[in-house]
Ligand SMILES: Cc1cc2nc3c(=O)[nH]c(=O)nc-3n(C[C@H](O)[C@H](O)[C@H](O)COP(=O)(O)OP(=O)(O)OC[C@H]3O[C@@H](n4cnc5c(N)ncnc54)[C@H](O)[C@@H]3O)c2cc1C
Ligand code: SF4
């Protein structure tokens with residue numbers, strides 16, 4: 410690890426001031442940042458420790474929703490009584506990620522900002538446009554099993570690896586952000602970016618901006634499912650995951666909020682997929698149609714071609730299960 | 737003005753197994769290296785140094801974490817328990833005894849992490865925390881071997897002693913229930 414200065418941020422304002430500088434990164438749980446610093450993928454000159462700023466509570470909002478502190482841990486969030494009963498898709502998504510030890514340390518803010526697990530990105534001897542702009546993308550003609558099939562660019566085909574944000578996207582949650590220019594709220598669906606020509610930009614946070622919380626809207630009920638397909642049944646990142654909130658009324662879909670992990674540089678939310686289900690009676694043909702819409706522009710890169718049929722089947726399985734559960 | 741970390745510290749020390757130790761000067765020192773190299777508690781092991789194996793699992797304020805992915809300097813005022821703090825050869829903890837009785841290891845390298853992890857896991861189950869293997873999120877946790885395997889998935893064993901590790905934990909869990 411390269412030498413760095415460690416500073417405990419005494420206040421949120423000071424944390425913003427510190428991280429507004431060129432070479433300073435916030436550190437929360439450290440489970441992603443320290444990993445990358447050991448690999449010299451991240452080489453900050455200074456770390457601003459934000460752990461003792463507060464923003465670690467999970468509390469009811471006035472409209473019946475729930476605010477998850479950015480510094481609450483993934484475990485505290487997944488086991489919170491209201492998350493378990495009102496937002497089960499979120500508990501399930503968190504519990505499907507990493508391990509108990511990691512979730513005990515990982516924070517909600519850090520989880521949103523976790524970086525890709527692309528092998529070329531984490532190996533400084535390899536070309537990678539995200540880590541070193543202009544050096545090329547090793548994955549496009551290389552090891553690309555984990556990589557994206559939607560929203561890719563000729564610069565980068567990495568995926569956003571997290572689980573929690575996929576559930577947050579399906580739930581329509583909002584990220585609360587504080588910086589030197591004030592506070593703003595951004596839907597989780599708009600928080601992460603596609604790679605385009607700037608693959609090193611992964612989310613909309615500006616320098617000096619700190620995530621303070623995530624707000625869940627009032628509970629919507631329904632059948633909530635998080636289905637994660639991976640190479641082993643625990644302690645592995647998603648190849649494909651589906652977060653679904655489904656409701657049937659009189660045998661027809663009356664709610665279908667869907668988001669997908671493992672497919673793109675961000676949790677994938679295509680409103681057309683849910684819309685095509687609404688008002689329709691569940692059937693194999695309908696599920697196929699939803700998959701056709703979702704995968705219309707999908708493109709594989711050799712090693713990850715399997716993700717296209719796998720996504721179709723996983724969506725099918727989730728919709729079948731939701732239909733059974735709701736009946 | 738930039739306040740240095742020291743000025744907002746809770747304490748100048750980290751407590752490990754009941755003894756307070758000064759925080760290292762170099763902020764790069766991981767909690768794992770601090771335990772092994774600075775204070776000589778070599779029971780905690782380094783497998784991967786990247787959060788991928790669980791050999792470094794310790795309890796911080798009663799919660800299990802990977803000590804390789806956290807900085808010692810971030811733990812001022814915290815209470816750390818390592819394998820050395822759970823029991824002694826003369827007076828082993830119930831899990832330490834059960835691992836010996838069930839041959840829950842071969843080379844033993846992963847064992848301190850396994851036992852620290854399992855110690856916390858039994859508390860988590862007592863608190864009713866669900867896991868990815870739980871059928872419902874809210875019911876009482878049924879301690880099946882599937883549950884134990886999922887909850888212990890953060891601790892790899894290259895010798896593959898998993899069957900005996902699960903048996904050792906089941907034994908202690910059964911004792912807890914009776
Ligand atoms: C072996 C392994 C397996 C894993 N498996 C999974 C998995 O299956 N699914 C999954 O979802 N995740 C998985 N993870 C990733 C894990 O969930 C993340 O490392 C963790 O959530 C990051 O949170 P943290 O608090 O430790 O972040 P940190 O490491 O502290 O920070 C990560 C980044 O976020 C920034 N940051 C942190 N907090 C804030 C804030 N409040 N405001 C602004 N910026 C902030 C930091 O500057 C840094 O750039 C795995 C990790 C490991 C090591
Ligand atoms: S896919 Fe993205 S992260 Fe991976 S090598 Fe290419 S540019 Fe880098």
Ligand code: FES
Pocket residue numbers: 781782783784785786787788789790791792793802803804805
């Ligand atoms: S040494 Fe910490 S997880 Fe492997």
Ligand code: FES
Pocket residue numbers: 840841842843844845846847892893894895896897
């Ligand atoms: S006993 Fe050898 S690694 Fe587990």
